Amino acid sequence: MPVTPHKRSLSSLINDPPPCFAALLCLATGTAILTLHAVCVLSRCADAGAVPAEADLPPLSRLVHEFLETEDADHARQVLTEVLGNPQADLTSVETIIRTGHRYETRPVGMQAGVPLRVRNRSHRYGLYVPLSYRPTKDYALVVCLHGAGFTGDTYLERWQARLGDGYLLACPTLVQGAWWTRQAEELVLATIRAVQARYRIDPDRIFLTGMSNGGIGAWIIGSHHAPLFAGLAPMASGLDDVLFPFLENLRHTPTYLIHGLKDQVMPVELSRSIVRELTRLGYEFVYREHDRVHSIAGGHYFPREELPELVAWFEAHHRDPFPRKVTVVRDATHLTAFGWVRIDATDRIVALTENLTDTRDETIVNRVYAKLEAEIVAPNRVEVRTQRVRRYSLFLNQWLVDLSKPIRVVTDGRLTYEGPVIPSVETLLREARLRQDRRMLFPVLLSLPVEGKP
Numbered sequence: 001m002p003v004t005p006h007k008r009s010l011s012s013l014i015n016d017p018p019p020c021f022a023a024l025l026c027l028a029t030g031t032a033i034l035t036l037h038a039v040c041v042l043s044r045c046a047d048a049g050a051v052p053a054e055a056d057l058p059p060l061s062r063l064v065h066e067f068l069e070t071e072d073a074d075h076a077r078q079v080l081t082e083v084l085g086n087p088q089a090d091l092t093s094v095e096t097i098i099r100t101g102h103r104y105e106t107r108p109v110g111m112q113a114g115v116p117l118r119v120r121n122r123s124h125r126y127g128l129y130v131p132l133s134y135r136p137t138k139d140y141a142l143v144v145c146l147h148g149a150g151f152t153g154d155t156y157l158e159r160w161q162a163r164l165g166d167g168y169l170l171a172c173p174t175l176v177q178g179a180w181w182t183r184q185a186e187e188l189v190l191a192t193i194r195a196v197q198a199r200y201r202i203d204p205d206r207i208f209l210t211g212m213s214n215g216g217i218g219a220w221i222i223g224s225h226h227a228p229l230f231a232g233l234a235p236m237a238s239g240l241d242d243v244l245f246p247f248l249e250n251l252r253h254t255p256t257y258l259i260h261g262l263k264d265q266v267m268p269v270e271l272s273r274s275i276v277r278e279l280t281r282l283g284y285e286f287v288y289r290e291h292d293r294v295h296s297i298a299g300g301h302y303f304p305r306e307e308l309p310e311l312v313a314w315f316e317a318h319h320r321d322p323f324p325r326k327v328t329v330v331r332d333a334t335h336l337t338a339f340g341w342v343r344i345d346a347t348d349r350i351v352a353l354t355e356n357l358t359d360t361r362d363e364t365i366v367n368r369v370y371a372k373l374e375a376e377i378v379a380p381n382r383v384e385v386r387t388q389r390v391r392r393y394s395l396f397l398n399q400w401l402v403d404l405s406k407p408i409r410v411v412t413d414g415r416l417t418y419e420g421p422v423i424p425s426v427e428t429l430l431r432e433a434r435l436r437q438d439r440r441m442l443f444p445v446l447l448s449l450p451v452e453g454k455p
Contacts, residue, residue: 060088064097068434069198076434084427091444094426101439104136104201111161113154117173119191122184126173126192127157130200131166139203141231141315142169142196144189146215149178156212163308168315171196180211180218183334183355189222193229194437204440205320210234212303213267220275221247221357227254228327228340228441231320234311236303237264239271241358246330246370248278250339253324255285257314259307262292263300287314322441323400326376333371338394338436341401345448346391347371377401385412392450396432396443397422410449417449 063086067079083089112128134140143164147156153172161170173192175185189209196202209230211219216238223233224247234257240248256279260272269290279286289310295302322340329339333352336344350371351364358365372388375395381402383395395410402408402422410418424444432443 060086060093061097064094064430065102067430068098068437069102080427080430083430089426091424091426091429094429095442095444098429098433098439098442101201104199106136107134107199109134111157113157115195117188117191117195119184119187124173124175124188124191125153126171126195127152127154128172128196129157129161129170131169133166134169134200136201139201139206140169141167141206141208142171142193142202143208143210143315144193145170145172146180146185146189146209146211146218147172147174147178148211148213148215151178163305164312169196169200169202178214179356180214181221181357183353183357185218186222186225189218190226197437204438205322206231206318207320208232208234208315208318210236211238212236213238213301216267220244223254223256224248224250225335227251228320228322229438230254232257232315232318234259234314235272237261237267237272237301239267240275242274243358243361243365243368245275245278246368246372248275248284249282249328249330249372251279251284252282252326252328253321255287255318257287257289257311259289259291259303259311261294261300261302262290263294265299266301322438323398325401326374328374329372331371331373338396338432340441341396341398341443342373342375343394343396344371344373344390345393348389348391350389381406382409383411385410385417387413387451390451392448394446394448397445397447398443404445408447410447412449412451415452417452418447422447 060083063079063083067076067083070076070079083094107130109130109132112130114125115128117124117126131140143160145156145160147153153174156172157170160172164170171192173188175188179185193207207230209219209223210233211217213236216235217240219233219235220238220240221244223230227250232255233251236259258272258276260269262269272288276286276288289307291304291307293304294300324340327340327342329342329344331344331347333347333350336347348371349364350369354360369389371390373390373393374386376384378384385393387393397404397408404422404424407420408418408422409416422445426444428446429442429444432446433439
């Protein structure tokens with residue numbers, strides 16, 4: 001007996017799609033792959049001012065950028081030793097170098113289809129648009145757009161650029177079958193952002209992640225795991241498996257803009273409505289747009305162009321806050337990485353997501369057994385932390401969060417766990433900057449603490 005669409009779970013739609021699933025997605029937001037081109041305007045060097053090569057930089061600047069950018073771990077260790085041995089490498093000088101960023105050369109502008117990218121020895125491609133007015137001395141916002149099943153990044157590139165205009169760089173990676181809920185997808189999105197940042201000057205406080213259908217699922221999952229990276233998420237005609245709902249708590253400071261069709265027969269509108277109810281319960285910032293338009297072929301499963309102006313205005317109004325006073329992070333065992341100024345380092349037994357995230361339904365994921373940490377600066381130099389299933393965690397601190405010249409007090413689960421001075425370190429600053437590849441989110445202090453009563 002067939003299952004009525006509104007009662008189907010997101011997992012069932014992905015793993016057992018209706019016969020029309022691929023065809024509808026192929027027609028949802030575009031009908032043809034357009035020929036794209038790149039325009040290189042080298043004469044703009046004179047307009048923007050000559051951009052010196054890295055070799056022309058002072059020795060300390062050159063070494064810092066070499067450490068941050070080399071992919072060779074052994075070489076990075078050697079360069080770090082050189083930096084730390086440089087008498088000019090004090091905290092102020094090194095931080096200024098990182099925050100300023102490396103000097104960008106003039107690059108191609110316009111449409112660039114099929115830009116190659118290697119991620120863990122796999123070949124990928126992404127479409128890229130760079131405004132014709134681009135200057136290598138100015139920060140630009142970046143929109144990363146994830147396509148639906150049956151599409152490529154290049155097909156989305158032309159349609160999105162025409163609507164966004166010249167105020168943004170636009171990157172559209174391609175993933176076979178649009179399986180944006182996988183580990184491979186997560187790595188591809190992060191690698192795409194870093195590849196664009198390496199070539200073009202991106203404002204780290206204005207990176208947005210959006211996606212349609214399968215791409216919207218990816219925007220939810222990847223965006224929630226890496227929320228401190230983004231100024232906002234805009235998932236369209238998509239949803240999230242309910243066992244992954246706890247990760248929505250990571251969006252405390254990452255606003256979302258949802259769009260869904262009332263008559264969507266591929267991804268039922270209830271998928272977005274259930275997320276809206278959860279975001280409302282959490283008290284988080286979001287905009288929800290529900291439309292009743294129907295495409296002649298795709299039905300209600302598409303993104304109407306009439307909705308774009310308000311979304312672009314929303315992009316314009318939002319910037320990331322890199323150092324919020326309160327953070328919430330929910331983690332599974334495979335994502336114990338830095339989340340803003342906190343990191344869960346060790347936990348009790350919790351969910352360990354697989355390559356396809358929810359394909360293994362053991363008791364931990366069925367019961368949503370995740371680790372959770374909330375940290376808040378409640379008074380000058382006083383941090384209060386609350387944990388669930390956490391054995392050890394780390395705090396990353398800087399002068400925007402606390403006064404580094406005075407003692408710090410940390411209270412964990414109601415107990416004083418640290419009181420004393422912290423010592424800013426150039427080495428900590430550099431190591432964290434290399435890991436994060438974020439020239440605004442810099443931390444010279446790392447404080448690692450056990451949770452009392454746990455080994």
